[in-house]
Amino acid sequence: MEAIRIRTDQAVSGMIVAADVYTSNDQLIITKGTRLDERMITKLRFYNISGLSVYKRDPIEINNQEESYLEKLRNTPEFKKFNRTYVETISEIENNFYKMANGESEVDIDNLLKETDRILNEGRSGIHIFEMLHGIRDYDDMTFVHSLNVSLICSVFAGWLKMSKEETRIVTLAGLFHDIGKMLVPREIIAKAGKLTKDEYEEVKLHTIKGFQVLKNMDIDVRIKYAALMHHERCDGSGYPNGFKSGQIDNFSKIVAIADVYDAMTSNRIYRKAICPFDVVESFEKEGFIKFDPGYLMVFLERIMQCYLHNKVRLSDGREGEVVMINKFALSKPVIRCGDTFIDLSKEHNLSIDTIL
Ligand SMILES: [Fe+2]
Known part of the structure; x- marks a missing residue:
C-alpha cells in the first residue's frame, strides 16, 4: 500500500500508520501498522506532533466516517448564524493582524472585542460556544481561526474563574493576540505538513519573542504582552522560550496556555468525526497537571465535563x-x-x- 504524509489535523480514525511516530524527545508513541483511533489522534495533538505517514485510503470510505453528530449541529439555524458572525470576525482579525505585524500600532482593540462579544452572544452559554467551535473548524488559515478560538475559550474560562469584567477583557485579548508572532514566522514553516527540522522548530519557537516585540509598544495591559511571550512556558520548566517554572509564569499566560492546547487538540478538519472531549480530558488528566497550573486546569476540565452531563x-x-x-x-x-x-x-x-x- 502506498504511504502518504499528512498533517496531524488531517488524521482520521481508522487510518493505518505507515511509520513509527516519535515525539520531539524521540519517545516512541505510535508504532507502524497501528490503526488510528480518537485516543491516538488526541495523543498526537497532545505531544505537538505536526504530521505523520499513513497508508493511502479510499476517499469514499473516509467520507462515510463523517459523524452525524457534527452534521446535525452544522444544520441548525443557530450554527449557521454563528458561522456567519464567526467568518466576518475572522476577516476583521486578519486585517488587524497584518497591520500589527507591519508595525502599525493603531489597532481598534475595542472593535475587535466587540466582535468576540458578538460571537459569544450568538451562543447562549459556555457549552454552546464549545460545541459550535467543534463544528466550525474547516478553514485553512490556522493562525486566525486558532487566535479567535483561543480568545473565545479564554473569555468563557474567565467566567468560570469568576474574573471581573476588566480581567475578562484582558484575558480575552491575551488569547486573541497570543500567537500574533506567527505572522512573522515564514508561512511555509507554519503551514508545513511534515515533521519540522530542528532549525524550523527553533524558528517556530521564536513566535513567542516576536509576538512580544509586536505588542511591546502598544497601549495595552502588560499581561497581554506577557501571554504572547509565555504561553508556551510550562509549570515544570519544560516549555519555551525561557524554560520558566510555575512561579515565573504570569497567571494570564497560564490561562491562555490551557485554552491554546485545548483548541489545538480539538480543532477539527474536513474528514474527521466530532472530537471526543473525554479523550482530550483524559490526556490532560494523565500529563497535564505537572505542565499546567493545577488550580486553573481543574476548573477548566471540570466545567468542560459538566457540559457533557x-x-x-x-x-x-x-x-x-x-x-x-x-x-x-x-x-x-x-x-x-x-x-x-x-x-x-x-x-x-x-x-x-x-x-x-
Ligand atoms: Fe503559540
Missing part, C-alpha cells in the same frame, strides 16, 4: 447510554446509564467512551 454516548463495546454522573476524581470516566444498568467507567478498565451521539 446528560449527553448520549456510545461505549467501546457498542452499548449506548447517557452520562449521568461526572466523577471528580476521574473526570474522563463518568458514570453511564445503559437502560437499567449503571456503568462506572472509573472501575471498568476495559471500557471507554467511543463517541458522543
Whole structure:
C-alpha cells in the first residue's frame, strides 16, 4: 500500500500508520501498522506532533466516517448564524493582524472585542460556544481561526474563574493576540505538513519573542504582552522560550496556555468525526497537571465535563447510554446509564467512551 504524509489535523480514525511516530524527545508513541483511533489522534495533538505517514485510503470510505453528530449541529439555524458572525470576525482579525505585524500600532482593540462579544452572544452559554467551535473548524488559515478560538475559550474560562469584567477583557485579548508572532514566522514553516527540522522548530519557537516585540509598544495591559511571550512556558520548566517554572509564569499566560492546547487538540478538519472531549480530558488528566497550573486546569476540565452531563454516548463495546454522573476524581470516566444498568467507567478498565451521539 502506498504511504502518504499528512498533517496531524488531517488524521482520521481508522487510518493505518505507515511509520513509527516519535515525539520531539524521540519517545516512541505510535508504532507502524497501528490503526488510528480518537485516543491516538488526541495523543498526537497532545505531544505537538505536526504530521505523520499513513497508508493511502479510499476517499469514499473516509467520507462515510463523517459523524452525524457534527452534521446535525452544522444544520441548525443557530450554527449557521454563528458561522456567519464567526467568518466576518475572522476577516476583521486578519486585517488587524497584518497591520500589527507591519508595525502599525493603531489597532481598534475595542472593535475587535466587540466582535468576540458578538460571537459569544450568538451562543447562549459556555457549552454552546464549545460545541459550535467543534463544528466550525474547516478553514485553512490556522493562525486566525486558532487566535479567535483561543480568545473565545479564554473569555468563557474567565467566567468560570469568576474574573471581573476588566480581567475578562484582558484575558480575552491575551488569547486573541497570543500567537500574533506567527505572522512573522515564514508561512511555509507554519503551514508545513511534515515533521519540522530542528532549525524550523527553533524558528517556530521564536513566535513567542516576536509576538512580544509586536505588542511591546502598544497601549495595552502588560499581561497581554506577557501571554504572547509565555504561553508556551510550562509549570515544570519544560516549555519555551525561557524554560520558566510555575512561579515565573504570569497567571494570564497560564490561562491562555490551557485554552491554546485545548483548541489545538480539538480543532477539527474536513474528514474527521466530532472530537471526543473525554479523550482530550483524559490526556490532560494523565500529563497535564505537572505542565499546567493545577488550580486553573481543574476548573477548566471540570466545567468542560459538566457540559457533557446528560449527553448520549456510545461505549467501546457498542452499548449506548447517557452520562449521568461526572466523577471528580476521574473526570474522563463518568458514570453511564445503559437502560437499567449503571456503568462506572472509573472501575471498568476495559471500557471507554467511543463517541458522543
Ligand atoms: Fe503559540
